[in-house]
Amino acid sequence: MDALRRTLLKGAGATGAIAAAMAAGVLKPSQVLAAEYNRAAFEAKDVAGALKNIGAGGATDNTGIVIKAPDIAENGAVVPVDVSSNIPNTVSLAVLVDKNPSPLSSAFDFANGALPEMALRLKMGQTSLVEVVAKTADGKFYKAKKEVKVTVGGCGG
Amino acid sequence: MADPMKIRAQMKGDTAEIRVLMSHAMETGQRKDNAGATVPAHFIQAITVDVGGKRVIQGQTSTSVSRNPVFGFKVKGAKVGDKVVIHWEDNKGDKRTDEAVIAA
Numbered sequence: 001m002d003a004l005r006r007t008l009l010k011g012a013g014a015t016g017a018i019a020a021a022m023a024a025g026v027l028k029p030s031q032v033l034a035a036e037y038n039r040a041a042f043e044a045k046d047v048a049g050a051l052k053n054i055g056a057g058g059a060t061d062n063t064g065i066v067i068k069a070p071d072i073a074e075n076g077a078v079v080p081v082d083v084s085s086n087i088p089n090t091v092s093l094a095v096l097v098d099k100n101p102s103p104l105s106s107a108f109d110f111a112n113g114a115l116p117e118m119a120l121r122l123k124m125g126q127t128s129l130v131e132v133v134a135k136t137a138d139g140k141f142y143k144a145k146k147e148v149k150v151t152v153g154g155c156g157g
Numbered sequence: 158m159a160d161p162m163k164i165r166a167q168m169k170g171d172t173a174e175i176r177v178l179m180s181h182a183m184e185t186g187q188r189k190d191n192a193g194a195t196v197p198a199h200f201i202q203a204i205t206v207d208v209g210g211k212r213v214i215q216g217q218t219s220t221s222v223s224r225n226p227v228f229g230f231k232v233k234g235a236k237v238g239d240k241v242v243i244h245w246e247d248n249k250g251d252k253r254t255d256e257a258v259i260a261a
Contacts, residue, residue, distance in 0.1 A: 037202050037248075042219040078223045100221045101187060108216030112208075112232075115172065119229030123185070123221050 042104050047096055047131060050104040054094060055141070056133045062087060062142035065132050069148050076124040076150040084117035085134040087142055092135040093118060098145075099128035124150045164257035166241045173208065173235035173259050177243050178227050185220040201226060203246045208232050208259070209239035237261045 041053035051057050068082035083093055093116055094107035100123070110116050116134065124130075127149045134142045160180035167174050179201060186198025198220055206214040213232050239259045246252040 037217055042202070042217065082229075097221050101185070102219050102221060104219055105221030106216055106218040108204075108214055110214055112211040112213045113234040114206075114208075114213035115231040115233055117231050119176075119227070121223040121227050123183075123223050 043102055044104065045102065047098050047103045050096060054107060059133050059141035059143040062144060065134050065142060065144035067130060067132050067144055067146040069130055069146055072149045072151065073124060074151050076152055079122045079124050079148060081122050081130060082119045083132045087134055087136060089137040090116035090134045091137050094133040096131040097122055097124050097128050098131060100125050124148060126150055159251060159253050162243060162253065162255040164241060164243060164255055166257050166259040168237055168259060168261055171233060173232045175232065175241055176229045178225060179245055180225055181247065183220060183222060183224045183226065199247060199249055201245045201247045205244045206230060207242040208235050235259055
């Protein structure tokens with residue numbers, strides 16, 4: 001748990017009050033999950049804002065990140081995406097949809113043998129780049145992009 | 158309380174493949190109902206996965222994840238019979254925990 005706590009999720013939104021409550025043993029880590037939600041990053045309206053709020057503003061392009069997604073998605077409500085990182089010591093992955101109203105879709109931390117790899121299904125309002133950010137154990141950020149064309153949007157439109 | 162998750166966990170070599178289907182509306186807060194009123198956002202925002210008593214994955218999600226989210230993960234070094242415990246919480250405080258056992 002300690003290793004996980006230092007990673008991607010702990011963005012600008014985490015407050016000292018929560019840390020103090022944890023230290024005092026008032027809150028168990030599981031109860032803190034929701035309170036620590038990185039609202040600033042997930043509610044950011046553009047990619048730059050989301051990246052900044054997960055600390056990845058200076059992420060550099062890297063081909064070690066593999067994004068498997070359809071070139072053309074017929075249904076933007078359900079776009080299957082597989083992401084993985086071949087960058088050594090990747091501890092976190094975040095997936096963003098550039099043109100969604102709130103681009104950051106998910107951020108996951110991996111530890112205790114979990115491979116830096118995940119499959120998920122995204123909602124895409126329109127044709128957009130899907131961007132993946134990987135964080136390594138030494139705190140460096142890397143990113144990669146892939147365009148997915150959407151013929152029917154998935155954001156209620 | 159939401160419907161149970163469907164969890165499938167299976168060993169492939171030395172790596173456990175875990176797939177989970179969560180039953181959730183994942184409302185974006187952008188959609189309007191028939192009367193034209195905006196449907197409030199309602200989405201899973203925190204997920205944890207424990208295997209064999211150890212936290213292997215924790216993550217946060219937003220409305221950009223599809224309705225009834227599916228996630229696939231891989232955990233190296235897990236064993237047949239290890240318990241997989243998956244937990245989510247949404248933005249309205251609803252939560253759910255389900256378990257499965259890794260199959261051969």
